[in-house]
Amino acid sequence: MQFLGRERPELKLSFLLCALFLALILAYPLFSILRLAFIGEQGFTLSYITDALTRDSFYTAFLNSFKVSALVALLATAIGFFAAYGLSFCAFKNKTRSLIEVVLLLPLFLPSITYGFAVIYSFGRQGLITRAIGQLPFSIYGFAGLVIAGVIYTLPPAFMIMQNSFAYVDRNFVTVSKVMGDGLLRQFYQTALRPTLGSLVSAFILAFFLNFTDFGIPTSIAGRYDVIATRLYATMMGAVPDFNNGSVIALSMLIPSIISVVILRRCSRLNFRYNKISKEPPAPNRLRDTCFGTFYALLSLLLIGVFAIIFIVPFVKSWPYQAYFTLDTIRRVFAENDIAGTYINSLGVAAASALCGTALCYLAGMVNARSKLPGWCKALMDIFAMVTNIVPGMVLGVGFLFAFSGTALANTFAILVLANVVHFFTTPYLMAQQAFSKMNAGFETTAALMGDTWFQTLRRVVIPNSFGTILQMFSYLFVNSMVTISAIVFLVGAYTQVTTSKIKELQYFEKFDAIFTLSVLIFITNVAVKLLIDGYGAYQRHRQNHSAK
Template sequence: MEKLKQKIMRCTKEDIVRAIAIYAVVAFLLVFLVCPLCTLFVKAFQNKDGAFVGFAQFIKYFQSKSLIQSISHTFFVAIMSTIISVTLAFFFSYALSRKNVPCKGFFQYIGMIPIFAPTMLLGIALIYLFGNKGIFTALGLKVALYGKVGIIIAESIYCFPVATTILMVAFSAADNRLYEAADTMGTSTLRKMLTITIPNVKYGLISALFVAFTYSFTDFGAPSVVGGNYNVLATDVYKQVVGQQNFNMGAVVGIILLFPAVLSFVVDRITNQKQSAAINSKSVPYQIKPDKKSDALATAFCICITLVMVIFFAVALFASLIKLWPYNLTFTISNYDLTKIASGSGFTAFKNSILISLITAVLGTIVTFVGAYMIEKNQKFKTSRRIAYFLSITPLAIPGTVIGLSFIMFFNASQFNIPFMDGYALQNPFHGMYGTIWILILANMIHFYSVPFSTATTSLKRLDKEFETVSESLAVPFYRTLGKVTLPLCLPAICEMWVYFFVNSLVTVSAVVFLASPTAPIASVIIVSMEGAGQTAPAVAMCMLLLFINLFVRLVYEAIRGRSNKKK
């Protein structure tokens, strides 16, 4: 006790601020990440009445043929789309980083478009292209769209941007001296590729594979549109939970969805560490040597990819602007009349979506940055920092579907029974958020927590770690240095985090599909329900609106970044 007293006496005002900040972040993650997940686990072992039934729900699940089928379907689709998207992304990023391709920025941006729109849009565009009355079908290109083919195409496009982003980073980390050494020894191009290039991007490649796999394994949007009768786990969860309100079975499927995601997360962590160890500051950046034939080939490939993207989104735009596909192709903008759709709540939903994205972006950026700052720039609170770090990167392994499920279970309960204390229960203080936009904001903050957190951590790591020491020696409190030096220096990263939160919150479906309520409808969920009611054109129009807003936000961000770069 005396020791504790001394310890407290030794705390400075700053220490108390730091303590509050770090404990607040840990508490935030414990309450909104760990608690909901625990609720999910508990639910999986209960029946509808809340009695403990052990593995009964799991056994029931594995006895159902159709549900078992979903597992193999999901694996098949995820593996195929992973292979396709990563292969394409590999050559795309190779062409952009290692070949003399003109208009690189343009190609890169077009390749990024899919992340700015809800995945339903990809599915719907596919129907317009390859459906029974699709444009390509009319030209004689017939594919059995509904089912695995459609899902694989849509997921491949969906995963392409993220795989490209990872691989671009991997390719940019090459050491030119290796290539020069190989050239002096007269090494062939193929041998250079096999012995230098591929080993060099190996970890990026593994990381891209696993991230793409997780994305396609857990996506809900595309299968819900072009899946037909081809059931996958994500749509199963939706059917169980939204269709039949069977939360316990939903929890079981959610836990099954967690396995590959956690696995890929672990692999990603390991490879990440190795990747950073492979590069050193002495490396010389790669010098592109012009080579007419391969440069032309690379350019042609980039054009092809870009063309596919452009076709997809052009078709979607077209679909949103005509009266009735395929029989009445007159131009109309009535599909964009938000007051007419979704029982009149279209406009509210759209407004809510933007509001939610804005709030998520602001709060998310603050929380992740404060978290990263306290973990990175702090000497004390070792254990708390370690816990905070672990919890901060965990959301990367949690599919949105699982977050949505665990949130609905956690927030819906008005009280939790305390074990061994019959008759007493813990009131759930967060129950009031159920049905408001705050539950959606929190879900988005948790769902997209890890990437901005890593962005913040990386940018903080890049700063001289002695800034804080110098400030301390000058008796300047840390928050002053944070405001005067650290924040201004991290501003580009902070903008990037903000945009990431905003863009993703606007288009996400997987988590929020379980959480949107009559009092707080949101655009992406309205799109799902409109699509489910066969109102394809207004659904596309809504998708396009979200896409435009995201593109606008991104362009503003790029403009700001471009200007600040010039200033330097």
């Protein structure tokens, strides 16, 4: 392994392991899509591309996706911006603040496919919200439903980006702006809009990308309104599958992602950060605080109104006609649909994905940030992270289907775990890389001089000093593996159903009580895992702080 320079063999091995593994589960599936899109019986051909491009259905689906996603991104970014702005500039109590944050982030713990059904049940003819505000002038199936569910789906990430951005905005500038005699609009622009402009663009792009590539929402609520995600699914898994056409559609899904990445790189330059942030809480302002208070109340009511139905349906006799509490429904649901088996499958897949994913991202982060391997080795890890970030789950799923059908991997739990690991690689990898670059650069050398082997240093120094990050990586991977459907919908077999794919199957039989029961299970599990991991991390920190005394 001379070409890897002078570095411990363990790190060289880690690099080779990560590189080969990611080549197999990322590069090879993507290559398989390209092969099906460009290689016909007579070798290289563009006919599949031209064939796809001449179909009206393709344009309609692509344009529809584009329209819905643009509107969703606009709404989610605007709401996210004002939600974050209010939290930063209004004089709320800390408890109120945390409560608002929790409510806004709730959707993260549920699969997107559930949002669609929840929206149908809330805004539909007998829905909770419809009853409260009266009949809607439009049908919930199709465009309107997609937009409502899409906004709920993309609001948490948009809000998180904006909140992170506002954390770097100094409120003292409001005072400066006021004494300089700025009018309200100019003050708003100078102290809130301009400093967060870069993040605003990022939030828009991310929301657009997430919505464009999501499969859960369209499959539940799109109805006959054709979007690219449902078109891809129908082409691949329909009565007459057309793999060549499917691969072209999959490639077309990459276009917005690639544009997103390019724009995101550009707009990071728009951001500016005040290097010193005053900790001074905002001064109370009756009018402003009341306005924002009302805004949060309405927003929370809407979110809770939509999600409440998920927790009501399993526990009443028959929604909405016999709406009294009973456990009969949930008993029946468990007895009829193998809910327990599917749920256990999901737990296993999520836990295995979190475990393998954490290990892989940790090693890759170490190669990147804590080794003296040649520059190209480190760059390769970054490239993998960038590519996994670009490739939508559905495209990955299609790639896996092409690459591994007929192999021993097909229809196993292992293939689901692999798909999850590569699908969610970027974020935990960046978490690890960041933790490693903050860690003292002298640890490994010092420990080696004290006689440690590489593994001893890993066990005694590196892991204990990045334990909080490891827990966060695990938690991220677990929750995301529990709620994802886009990649695995192509890969589940008859014996490897997980909760989200089961929901899709149950939709066919219109068993909404079972769908909501599964959703409740996913939600409770995710919240429990999150609380458990956060609690354990806090306990570890506490113990470390006090054992020393």
